[in-house]
Amino acid sequence: MEKTVNHKAWFLVLPVLVLVAFSAVIPLMTVVNYSVQDTFGNNVFFWTGLEWFEQMLKSDRMWNALGRQLVFSAIILAIEVPLGIFVALNMPKRGFWASVCLVLMSLPLLIPWNVVGTIWQIFARVDIGLLGYTLRALGVNYNYTQDFFAAWTTVIVMDVWHWTSLVALLAYAGLQSIPDAYYQAAKIDQASRWAVFRYIELPKMAGVLMIAILLRFMDSFMIYTEPFVVTGGGPGNATTFLSIDLVKMALGQFDLGPAAAFSIMYFLVILVISYVFYTVMTNLDKRDGVA
Amino acid sequence: MTLQLENVSKVVSGRTHIYPTDLTLQNGTMNVLLGPTLAGKTTLMRLMAGLDKPSSGRIRWNGEDVTNVRVQDRGVAMVYQQFINYPSMTVYDNIASSMRLSGRPADEIDRQVRKTAELMKLTPMLDRKPLQLSGGQQQRCALARALVKNAGLVLLDEPLANLDYKLREELRIEIPKIFEESGSIFVYATTEPEEALLLGGNTATLWEGRITQFGPTLGVYRQPVDATTARVFSDPPMNFLPFEKRGGHVVFADGLDVKATGQFTALADGRYSAGFRPNHLALERPGPEALAFDTTLSVSELTGSETFIHLDHHGQRWVGLVHGVHEFEPGRSLDVYLSLAHIYIFDGDGRLVAPATYAAAA
């Protein structure tokens, strides 16, 4: 059924458009403005063209941060997506326990980012934190402020703890939409548990899973608060992800020009990767029409 | 009041859903849109309601151009195939909702709701929520909601399609009665010829976005203007057998050669197609002049009180409908009979040349 075209409807969207202009477009233009100029304060600006961009592209610092960022996002997705699906598959389908599960699962999602960071920062401390202390007591050489591996593990475990429920809840919603007849037919066809997952559950979850992956990717690619609170980007630069680096550059060193160029490139990277995801997602539906 | 479609068409992204159509519906009439799925019934209704704007043409109410008037301002009621009610309201509130919106006095609303509920046999269920009702009762509630609006135009889009056939049978009897009490224009879309015949009134047959014929229901049924209309208005579809008129003789495709009588007499020499309805094929010779055909029975279907027989006559696939319960062995041969009086004659382009004599007389 096609939609009725009504040009007056644009008036209803107008306030939102104005709001978006103020909150997104204008700040973005400011950033563009900074990225092509230099300043020594006093509101005096010099035109520098693409110099900052060139400098950033040549700097190891940005490439390293980008590399760390990609590795981090890849690890997060590789853990959270399968784990989320696994949890969703094992949640009760209906009844009292289903509600209990849903509530418990949503709890981590309700906690503010910086609080999550603080919780883990304390939890993992080797002197007073339950986790850090226990690990130490067990003889594990664990100290996230000094050890590269421990720092990464902590940040990853923290993110998994915080966000796996999101993937699980989305996957669960996808599973709930599968009619009983499918499972009954599979029983009759003597399909194995794996075949049921591969040919019924996974295809029916594909849509929501793509959304989950996209959300998790974008969010993890922009991660800032938690590692900032827990490790502060250290030890060394071990957990200095893109946004942490960016803030250091812009606010720590007050290199506004390079930081602006950096953030524009950052923005473009996210845009490109999201676009690729989106295209893959929509083609997934079309591709299957004719094999 | 009249509803007039003038040269109305609908094209969506290059595909024509409705070809330019002229149609005038009179006040206080029942109008059936009959056609298979995707013939354009729903599209035409949406255009009438104002839910869609036509790609070309005008829509007039009482001569006044309403093409650009919003659906909310037109006084239209619509009932869909799905049972659409407000799930959180009682049946009473559901029926009252539209009158409350238009701010009518409470005692009038109450009177109207009770009257309509009585008519739709919903009185005992007024305090229940729609989901506690059976499918038939839910659809009655939706119908009541449409009726009470007192709209000038009531559109019913296959309202009985989702119901069990026994409930369909009951509501089919009730709908014409309700219609007689209101003075509105009723438009009723259906895929089933029998439903059109039971509703009576006028029928427009639709085929691939075109209205092939519009007129009194029985008239369209008895004297279809072309083979397409005859096919649409026959379930199972009409059977055909090519023949040639040669001199005073009629020679059928299977070699059967008879003297031209009745509607065949005045026919010019040439090739034609004979069309006849399934129910006119008989298992016993109805009269001495009847034609006899040898056929092979592929399968027989029972409807309870009648039997459909699927036949093969030298490569022509026919369906017969006979009274009573007959079970035949698939694959057996069967002689069937047909009176000349029951044959419609169509020319090479499918246009009706001569109606069956029985129909011309009726």
Add this chain to the structure above:
Amino acid sequence: MAQITLKNIAHSYMDAPSEEADYALKEVDHVWRDGEAYALLGPSGCGKTTLLNIVSGLLRPSHGRVLFGGEDVTDMPTAERNIAQVFQFPVVYDTMTVRENLAFPLKNRGIEAQTITERVQRVAAMIGMEDELNRKARGLTADAKQKISLGRGMVRDDVNALLFDEPLTVIDPHMKWELRTQLKRLHGQFGHTMIYVTHDQTEALTFADHVVVMHDGRVVQIGTPEELFERPAHTFVGYFIGSPGMNLLPAEVRGDRAVIDGHEVMLGSGYDDLSGKVEIGIRPEFVRLTDEGGLPATIKRVEDVGRHRLVRAEVLGRPVNVIADEGGPLPSENAQVAFDPARINVYANDWRVEGRAA
């Protein structure tokens, strides 16, 4: 393939059913003979799907045993019962091709590739989808998908039974014809035991050798289409089979006459004295409108449905439907209706009473 025996089966969805009304399915004792086609016919909520699910093993009955051949399968899971089932909504594996879909049940059972290829080819020919074997199942129309579900059932030649749960619900009316006919032909060719659940009388009567009519959790009649039409065992069968259903008139029966409000009607055979609610039933097909010799009637409405006319009359305060031929005059004043005595059935408390042999 096997004969299926239901021994005193009853089912309630409640934990502790106490009275008869708690049972969705009241006691059923029935044998489904090997290789025959059965239909379970009844309105929604009559217990027909419950019964089907007990046969397929998706539901364990509260009481009674299910036997396949001689083997008790009451506690056997669905997968081991070796049955095939087609559901109301088509179930296909979207990401597989049509070929893979058809091969799936065989592959799961570890059948060798050569045999699978042959059988898939054969089934594809039966359901008329040979040209679409390499197409993905996603994006096919509902009826094509339903044909695949059907094909997945037919591809195993060792199934104990093929079960259908309202398989044509989502199919376009014009396609129903074709699928119905195809099913009937397939049964003729392969002779599986088939059980078909539906609320549509045409589907049931066309498909089945024996129709099981259910009403309110009870089996009210098992019979051939002819028996259901001519000798409905229960007033519900009379109402449900045929369109419109059977006319019912309260009467007193004395020997071979029925008396309605003082008017006598001849019956086809004699009856012993009956107690309780006594009615006579006559189908609209066997009622004639006449000028004399019948019961006085008022014609309320005439509906011309083309091939015949449906006359809605009132006889002694009761509605009576009459089917009259197309064309031909109808009596306008002093209309009367006459019943064909041989076609009248007599009911006591809704159940048919057999007449004395003449």
